[in-house]
Amino acid sequence: MAVVGFVGLGVMGRPMAANLVRAGHEVRAFSRGAAGREEAARLGVPVVGGVAEAVTGADVVVTMLPDTPDVRTVALGPGGVLEHLAPGAAYIDMSTIEPGAARDIAERFAAAGHDALDAPVSGGEAGAREGTLSIMVGGPADAVERWRDVLGAMGTTVVRVGDAGAGQTVKAANQLVVAAHLQALAEAVVFLEAHDADVATALSVIARGLGGSTVIDRKAASVLAGDFAPGFRLELHHKDLGIVEGAARARGAVLPVTGLVGRLVQSLVQRGDGALDHSALVALARELNGTGDRAEAR
Structure with missing residues (x-):
């Protein structure tokens, strides 16, 4: 079981984080929106007060955010994931963003010694609730295998489709x-x-x-x-x-x-x-x- 920092508790993120909790992972979740935090807590997801608190000490951090600029800011910006990620910890972005941006972000994390995967999903809100998402993963094959159990808690189909950016x-x-x-x-x-x-x-x-x-x-x-x-x-x-x-x-x-x-x-x-x-x-x-x-x- 892993310590998972989870950032982004929207329509998709909330049930995904809840499925991680149900699978036995220790989750620390955060979202900018108060409504998302409240609904996630109602689903049994432990909610923390900010990105730094979600990331610090985590084995892997997952983001599920609306758009490319959001991911860049949370992943790479001041006070973001890269700044607080522990040595050897991994970063998985499950948002849907531009493939080129996914490659750029992965390069930054890899240069700092972290596994980085782009792992967008398909299946909609129902698939997120049911834990039956299809997850298409870009990144190193060994990193995909290391974090397959975490991904498998959220989806029934987890397929590596190529190198960084290929998932997107x-x-x-x-x-x-x-x-x-x-x-x-x-x-x-x-x-x-x-x-x-x-x-x-x-x-x-x-x-x-x-x-x-x-x-x-x-x-x-x-x-x-x-x-x-x-x-x-x-x-x-x-x-x-x-x-x-x-x-x-x-x-x-x-x-x-x-x-x-x-x-x-x-x-x-x-x-x-x-x-x-x-x-x-x-x-x-x-x-x-x-x-x-x-x-x-x-």
């Missing part, structure tokens, strides 16, 4: 696939409704065939109920698709479908719907067809 590259690919699946689900719903089909029955059949996906399994019921309370916010998916587009430009990759879905997501965020679940793409599809009202969270 694979996560970017994951996010473009999820976005395309969500838009496909949205258009399928609109198409079925236009033909007066039993949409729930139709989707249950599609889900068992080649058109099936985890997106349908996880999102169909809430979509049909008009429930867009966030499991994963549109504004975060917008951020992730920005990472995809930037990384694609850097290598000259052309992603036309991703670009189109990215603009649809952006339109929802720009009009103030960024706090809704990313499945709210179906509400936009209905609006574009004149068959639905603007989505709201329930």
